[in-house]
Amino acid sequence: MPPLISDEDPGAVSRRGFLQLLGGIAAAGLEGCFRAPAGEIVPYVRTPEGAVPGNPLHYATALSLDGFALGVVATSYEGRPVKIEGNPLHPESLGATRIFEQASLFQLYDPARARDALERGEPRAWRTFLDATGKRARELRSRRGAGLWFLLEPGASPTIAALRARLQEALPECRLRSWSALAPDAASAGARIAFGRPLEARIAPARAEVIAVLDDDFAQDHVREARELADRRVPGPQLCRLYVAEARPSATGTLADHRLPIRAGRIEALAVALVKTLADRLPSPPELRALRVSVGPEEARWVQALAADLASRPGAGLVVAGRRQPPAVHAAAHAVNALLGNLGASVTFRAPLLHDPLAGRAVIAELAAAMAAGAVDTLVVSAYNPCFGAPPELDFAAKLLQVPFSVYLGARADETAAAATWFLPAAHPFETWGDARGSDGTASIVQPLLAPLFGGVSEVDLLAAFLGDPRPAHEIVRATWSASRPAPDFGAFWQRSLQRGVVDGTATPEVRPEPRWDAIAGALHAAAPAASGPIELDLYPDAKVFDGRFAPNRWLQELPDPVTKQTWGNAALLAPATAQRLGIGTGDHLRLVVGAQVVTVPALLLPGTAEDAVALALGYGGSEAPADHRGGDGYRLRGRGQDWIVPGVRVEPAGGREELAITQGHFRLEGRDLARQVTVAELPSLGGVEVPLSIYPPVDYPGHRWGLSIDLARCTGCSACVMACASENNTPVVGHAEVVLGREMHWLRIDRYLEGPDAAPEAITMPLMCVHCEDAPCEYVCPVNATVHSDEGLNEMIYNRCVGTRYCSNNCPYKVRRFNFLDWGYQKGPVLRMLQNPDVTVRSRGVMEKCTYCVQRIERARIDAQVSGRTLRDGDIRTACQQACPTRAIVFGDLADAGSEVSRLHRDRRAYALLGELGTRPRTLHLARVKNPNPALAEG
């Protein structure tokens, strides 16, 4: 049935519409009197190996982002992938995922994905492209590849490496380059300063007792690093102390014991001060002791405390620099780590795994210069959308139009597709063969789960076309791996690699570099002194859309940002004090002016942002972003040769204002004890959970008693759990307008609360979903028994009984119930419908819904156990949020089993019942967060 109320304007109901609605309700009432037509059963013609209809299959594969792979396990029903989990065998996944891997399914089924190969906008067959390329390649071969350029996605794939080598051999004068708008070139340059070569650093927070982070967000960006950090945030001898200096609040900063809001442009001076302070304390080369310190008194105090802390634990500290910081900061971080003896312990180095150590501004500027000189007649692009992400002064799109033969491989027909002569739709990683490496070198074979939905080819196919290699990608990848392995063993090796998702023994060896003190000292002497002055613009990689490739992804657009809680679009983040001075409030439109470039975005006041700085997430504002809420394009502001920190931006009110779709209304705890946080010293005063008095008779649960615990000490707020929950439970996307009305549908939300002054608040994140109260307020008020208790203590929600009074939601003190105001679940097209988990009901309009503790997983695990004649063990059932959580903050299990992990956590002295004074007796307990402050920095 089509929606009777228009989705666009749900508020406006005309008299005619109202009567139609009444008629519809009457018809809906009658509908129950007739049986729906029986469906069809369509068996296979030939049953595929291993397939049992109704039971899912699990395939190990890998998803690459930012050059490196994360191993995943895809759950597939009848050839239809519906859920992504991390691969426990993969060293970078450890069984968990980030939001990108969870949301990659939407990328796969996105109905707006490009479907046709285009030559100047006209659809063409792949065969036609091969003919055109073959002709071109013969021509190029005659002139040894001169004029041929490749601009590839950064990566470390062994197969791509082999194809690149073959291309370089066949066409010696062709240029093979990688490019990304977010390339961490400064890290590479920093390593070159410090060690004389561009080594890749890999941090291990597990081996650090004091961690200093200079403008990096590794807890958001990397699963393994977040896990290692979280393992050190729980009380015990391993508890670390975390210092974070950053301009914009990040997930890592949320965890910090001491967070210093500082303009990103001053971090270079802060790093110099840290090197100098430590050099004075420790045996060190004289050139470091000669450094000049230019930071202010508050920053100096922070540096002193940090340096003392680091120096007291030699070999067990860690300094991390972020990709936005200039090479000198990376060199300084290496210098500190070297001085403290951390090299080889908390930070290890490898020879570069990426095909090209540099893949940023220098590369695309070189290409643009060659294009301007007419030295490029064939350009092959598989990097994401250079016409969008290239620095504005290069005018890349206009230059691309002048290239006689250009090919762009992309997921969508975006800006670059419009300017290239040929556009090829890219296959999703779940549709192709390939391989990739994790950041430690561990290789994974990428295997397809289904045939390309809309056609589409991969980078391997594209490079093979230029080599004239007619083999399919499958054979090319196999050939890469069989080259080094003798034939008799290869079959078993291949099977094992595919099954496990990792290729054994492929981690690359560490190198132990020697710091070059003179070069480091030279770079630090040349470092910019701590400047203040006009407002600085901080461009940063977005937690949701990455470089813009995920901007069309509606799952990610609707996901609240881990820090700002904004959905649908970006905003200019400002410290409240700065905004007050400029006379700006949240939602006011701002003009950001850098040189000739002007971008208009709404402002968002975010306590904890550095003063005199304005931060803008990159990746929004492209042509493929949702049309109504594109956001502002930060790439256009990458002026003055600066990619990340642009000094002297002009900020002026633009006149308009809009309502931002922010899912949290109030960020202050107002002295309430909701998200509980204590210092280590206060820890003994916690007494665990007491059971409140109740007038209700106790209920006996003879079997399992399901329960959950959420450890706030571990939670980074990264939101992977929210995305996993939405994927597992068929949560609909409602759109910007409905989120503004407060109708977002995520069952799991992460509240972020602030305490302390606006200039430097402490933040705490608290995941919250239905807590499954023993005495549930929702159950007492439901007039139709649609929400009741199960024999195992679950607070059940029965959709087919629900009549939509919403009494339950009104009576829920946790506000975790979600109501289907419109038929969001059913309004998906035939392609998006393939995304739905067949184990979970798709809810229709007028029905309340909420977290079920993933009851479908409980029942499936129970049935699997009983059918195979064993009993359920602790860990057999993991909820979707628990499985995705990079830091293991969420633990589900049986409270009736005293030995289970969740029982142990419920007995922890840090455990508390959220709003326990109401007598709801929640089955979900939170564990208080612990801070480990440095007494030297204590207030007063």
Add this chain to the structure above:
Amino acid sequence: MRPLFPPGSNSVFRLVLVGAALSVVTLVAAPMIYVRSPLHTDENHVVAQPIDFDHRHHVRDDGIDCRFCHFSVETSPSAGLPATDVCLGCHAQIWNKSPLLAPLRRSFFTGEPLHWKRVSRVPDFVYFDHAIHVAKGVGCETCHGRVDQMPAIAQKAPLTMGWCLDCHRDPAPNLRPRSAITAMGWKPEGDPRRLGEALMTAYHVHTRTSCTACHR
């Protein structure tokens, strides 16, 4: 003068009163009866299938076990329908020229699967699982009836929630040893309730009536 109301009026008025009361009851009761009747539950309703498959012949005459074709009944929520190549395992040899089986051969050679019409159907919000019922000793016949006597398959149980709950509250009378799961016309020896209760212990049968046991 003739009275305005003849003597029979009182009786008519009483009948009208009774009739009105009855019709109110009927308005409520009739739909309730209707949804429980085979008219609505589709019991015994034969659906035209792409091939006139005869269970009577395959089960009774040939003695083929249910699980030969419905191969996933012990491991999957779905009992499974045989793939075309399973049918052709026999029918490539016997009746391989029969015009009745032309759709089967067409399916095999074109790769286009057969579209069978569903007979036993539960609503979308019911998550029925064959594997667990078979593991707990619920026979095929208990829900699907004497399939060995059906030339054309039809639904034999009402498949209403009340019918499900009858067994979920008291499973003992409907259990049988796993060795007789696919047997047709099986009768318990001795006291049926004693056997059922023994099987409940042996197979760890728990009476689950929580909503989420079936609705998720």
